[in-house]
Amino acid sequence: MLRKHASTLLTATAFLLASCGGGGGGDNAAGTPAPGGGSSGGTTPPAAPQSLYAVPAPEALTxxxxxxxxxxxxxxxxxxxxxxxxxxxxxxxxxxxxxxxxxxxxxxxxxxxxxxxxxxxxxxxxxxxxxxxxxxxxxxxxxxxxxxxxxxxxxxxxxxxxxxxxxxxxxxxxxxxxxxxxxxxxxxxxxxxxxxxxxxxxxxxxxxxxxxxxxxxxxxxxxxxxxxxxxxxxxxxxxxxxxxxxxxxxxxxxxxxxxxxxxxxxxxxxxxxxxxxxxxxxxxxxxxxxxxxxxxxxxxxxxxxxxxxxxxxxxxxxxxxxxxxxYATAASGYRLATAAERTAGSAIDSPDALLVVDAAGNNRYPIRGGTDNAEVAQPLTAAEVRAIAEEAFKVLGRARGAIRQPLDSRMQATISIVDTRGQVLALQRSPDAPVFGTDVSLQKARSAAFLSSPKAAADLLASGSADVAGFVQKTRDFLGRQDALTGNIAFSERPIGLLARPYFPDGQVNTANGPLSRPIASFSPFSTGLQSALIIGNLAQQLGEVAGGAAVPRRCTTLPAFDASGGNRLENGLQIFPGGEPIYRGTTLIGAIGVSGDGIDQDDMVSFLGVFNGGVRVGGVGHAARDMRISAIPFRQANNAFLPYVQCPVAPFLDTSEQNVCEGK
CATH class of the missing domain: 3.30.450.150 (Haem-degrading domain)
Structure with missing residues (x-):
C-alpha cells in the first residue's frame, strides 16, 4: 500500500528505465520469459507450502x-x-x-x-x-x-x-x-x-x-x-x-x-x-x-x-x-481455502490463501481461464492463471511490509487476476490484509488491462460522457502518439498514476497536469480526472438510493458492454496508484494482475514478479515487450526522460539481502 519516494523531482531517480525493471524487458524480444528456471523451475519437486501467517482471532462487536x-x-x-x-x-x-x-x-x-x-x-x-x-x-x-x-x-x-x-x-x-x-x-x-x-x-x-x-x-x-x-x-x-x-x-x-x-x-x-x-x-x-x-x-x-x-x-x-x-469466518465473506480447493485448483496451493465467499460459503472467484475467447486468440488458461497467482503469493510471503508494525513484519495484501474484459480469474488474500485492498487490487488489474487494451479508446469515446471521451485526445496529444489507447502501448499502474497527477512531472510547480488529471485549479480529491469522471454519474444515482430511491445496478461506469451480459471492462472503477501489470502472450494482451495492501512499491514488486515468475514456470506468458511499454516513450515535458514501468523496493525480502529484484525483467 504505502511507499513514497524521497525525491520531489522527476529526474533520473523517478523516471529511470532501469534499476527496478522500469523499461527492461529481459533478453526475450517478445517480453515473455523462456520456460524453465525461476522460483519453481528445475527438476526438483517443490516443497509443500508452509503456513507463514496467523489468522486473526474471531473477534466481533456485540x-x-x-x-x-x-x-x-x-x-x-x-x-x-x-x-x-x-x-x-x-x-x-x-x-x-x-x-x-x-x-x-x-x-x-x-x-x-x-x-x-x-x-x-x-x-x-x-x-x-x-x-x-x-x-x-x-x-x-x-x-x-x-x-x-x-x-x-x-x-x-x-x-x-x-x-x-x-x-x-x-x-x-x-x-x-x-x-x-x-x-x-x-x-x-x-x-x-x-x-x-x-x-x-x-x-x-x-x-x-x-x-x-x-x-x-x-x-x-x-x-x-x-x-x-x-x-x-x-x-x-x-x-x-x-x-x-x-x-x-x-x-x-x-x-x-x-x-x-x-x-x-x-x-x-x-x-x-x-x-x-x-x-x-x-x-x-x-x-x-x-x-x-x-x-x-x-x-x-x-x-x-x-x-x-x-x-x-x-x-x-x-x-x-x-x-x-x-472476520475470516465464512459468514463474513472471507475464509481460508480448504485443502480440497487447493488440490482441485480452484484456489492457489497455499495454506494461507484467504478467499472471498458467498452466503453459502462458496468461493466467489475460483481460478479459471479467460472468458474473452471472442476477442483473444489464446486466452489465459486456468493453469497459467494459477501459476501467476501462486508465484505472486510466494513473493508476497517473502516481502517485508511497508506499513505494518512491528518493523520487519511480513507483507499482507490481496492479489487479483483478470482477463482483457476485466472478468475475475483469481482473487486470493493473505489472512490479515486490509479489507480495502480487495476492491483496490481488482481495480488495479482492470485498469492496467483496460488502458492497455485495443478497446480502450473506443470504449471511452462511446461512454456517453463528453468529459470521459475528452481524455482520449488529451492522452494522445500528451504522449505524442495518436495510436495510444488502441493496444499498441502497455500501461502498468505506476505510469497510469503519474499521468493522472495534477502536476507533471509529479509534484513540480508551474507545470501542466497529466493527461488523465484535471488541471490543478479544477482538481480536488473528489474530482481527480478520468477516474472520477467515469463514475460520477453512477455515484449520484447511488446516493439517490441512500435518500430512498430505487436500487441501482452493480456497475460503476457507463462504458459499453463487451457482450450481451451487459458487463463492461471497469465495473468497479479506475484506480491510479501503483501495483498492477498487464499480462501478454507475445505481443497480445491477455489479462492483468493487481496487488494492494502493504506499500505501493511492495504492491508493484509482487505484481511484476508474479507475472514474470509465473511466465517462467509455465512458459508462453509474461510482460509486454520492452518497446511496447509506456516506459519506452520519451517525455518532452520532462526533458525527454522516461516514465518508470515498475518501481521495486530496495532489499525487499525477509529471507535474503537480494536487491534490484525487478531489474531486467
Missing amino acids: AAEVAQIVAQAAGEAQARGLPSIISVVDRVGNVLAVYNMNGAAPTLRIPTPPGGGPSFDAQGLTGIPAAAGAIAKAVTAAYLSSSGNAFNSRTASYIVQENFPRAPGKTTGLESGPLFGVQFSSLPCSDLNRRMADGTIGPKRSPLGLSADPGSMPLYKNGVVVGGIGIMGDGVYGADDDATKNDVDDNEEFISLAGATGFEAPEEIKANRISIDGTTLGFVDFGVTRANLKSNPAAPPSLGGLGGYVAIPGYYVGGGPIAGTP
Whole structure:
C-alpha cells in the first residue's frame, strides 16, 4: 500500500528505465520469459507450502458494545454542542448502527474545487444525506486497518491528496500522496463489494467510497480490528488541507475518539507510529487527546431523548444496534481455502490463501481461464492463471511490509487476476490484509488491462460522457502518439498514476497536469480526472438510493458492454496508484494482475514478479515487450526522460539481502 519516494523531482531517480525493471524487458524480444528456471523451475519437486501467517482471532462487536460506542460518542457530541450522525460498522463493512442526534445536519456538502471544473451540482451531488458521510468514514477506518496498522480518515487525508506530506498552502513541489486515488474505491456501485441485501457477507460497499474527511476511528478488541466509527456533524465532507494546524473537523474527531473508548487501537500500531520516508502519518489532529474530551465516556448519557437509530436504505435497517460478524469466518465473506480447493485448483496451493465467499460459503472467484475467447486468440488458461497467482503469493510471503508494525513484519495484501474484459480469474488474500485492498487490487488489474487494451479508446469515446471521451485526445496529444489507447502501448499502474497527477512531472510547480488529471485549479480529491469522471454519474444515482430511491445496478461506469451480459471492462472503477501489470502472450494482451495492501512499491514488486515468475514456470506468458511499454516513450515535458514501468523496493525480502529484484525483467 504505502511507499513514497524521497525525491520531489522527476529526474533520473523517478523516471529511470532501469534499476527496478522500469523499461527492461529481459533478453526475450517478445517480453515473455523462456520456460524453465525461476522460483519453481528445475527438476526438483517443490516443497509443500508452509503456513507463514496467523489468522486473526474471531473477534466481533456485540450489540451491547455497539450501543455503548454510540452512547459514548453522543455524550461528547452533546458536550460540544454539535449534534451529529454516528455510524458504527464491523470489519467487513456491515453497518451496525446509524444514530441521528436531534438537530444534526441532515445533508452534507462537498467543497467545490477552487478553479471550478465539472460542477458537482450539475452531476447530482447535492442534498447528499449526511449519514452517507458518517458510514463512509466508519468504513474507511475499518477497511484501512489491520492487526499491524491502525488508520482512519485523517490518515487517508494525508495520503490521497496532490501533495505529501500535507503542509501550509497545499505544499506545491512535493509528490502526490502514496494512495492518491484510493478514495474512489469500495464504491457503492462496485460489482465486488456487497450490499445489505446480501446479509452479513462482506466486503460491503461504502456510499461515498473511502473518506479523507477526519472524524473516524478504527475499533479493536484484544488487538484485533473489529470495525470503525464515523461521525458527521459539521455538514462539510472534505479533507484536511493543512496538517500543521487545527481544523474544523476537530469536534468530529473528538466525538469519534470518545466513541472508541474501550475499543482503542493498540498505541504501537497507530498511524502516528508509522512513517513514509521519514514523514509520520496522521491519526488525530493536534490537541485531540483523551485529556481534552469534554465528556466522561465512562458515564455516557442515556440515549433517550437525544435522537434515534434511523434506517438508511441499502445500508442499515434501523431500530437499534446490531452485532458485528467475526472476520475470516465464512459468514463474513472471507475464509481460508480448504485443502480440497487447493488440490482441485480452484484456489492457489497455499495454506494461507484467504478467499472471498458467498452466503453459502462458496468461493466467489475460483481460478479459471479467460472468458474473452471472442476477442483473444489464446486466452489465459486456468493453469497459467494459477501459476501467476501462486508465484505472486510466494513473493508476497517473502516481502517485508511497508506499513505494518512491528518493523520487519511480513507483507499482507490481496492479489487479483483478470482477463482483457476485466472478468475475475483469481482473487486470493493473505489472512490479515486490509479489507480495502480487495476492491483496490481488482481495480488495479482492470485498469492496467483496460488502458492497455485495443478497446480502450473506443470504449471511452462511446461512454456517453463528453468529459470521459475528452481524455482520449488529451492522452494522445500528451504522449505524442495518436495510436495510444488502441493496444499498441502497455500501461502498468505506476505510469497510469503519474499521468493522472495534477502536476507533471509529479509534484513540480508551474507545470501542466497529466493527461488523465484535471488541471490543478479544477482538481480536488473528489474530482481527480478520468477516474472520477467515469463514475460520477453512477455515484449520484447511488446516493439517490441512500435518500430512498430505487436500487441501482452493480456497475460503476457507463462504458459499453463487451457482450450481451451487459458487463463492461471497469465495473468497479479506475484506480491510479501503483501495483498492477498487464499480462501478454507475445505481443497480445491477455489479462492483468493487481496487488494492494502493504506499500505501493511492495504492491508493484509482487505484481511484476508474479507475472514474470509465473511466465517462467509455465512458459508462453509474461510482460509486454520492452518497446511496447509506456516506459519506452520519451517525455518532452520532462526533458525527454522516461516514465518508470515498475518501481521495486530496495532489499525487499525477509529471507535474503537480494536487491534490484525487478531489474531486467
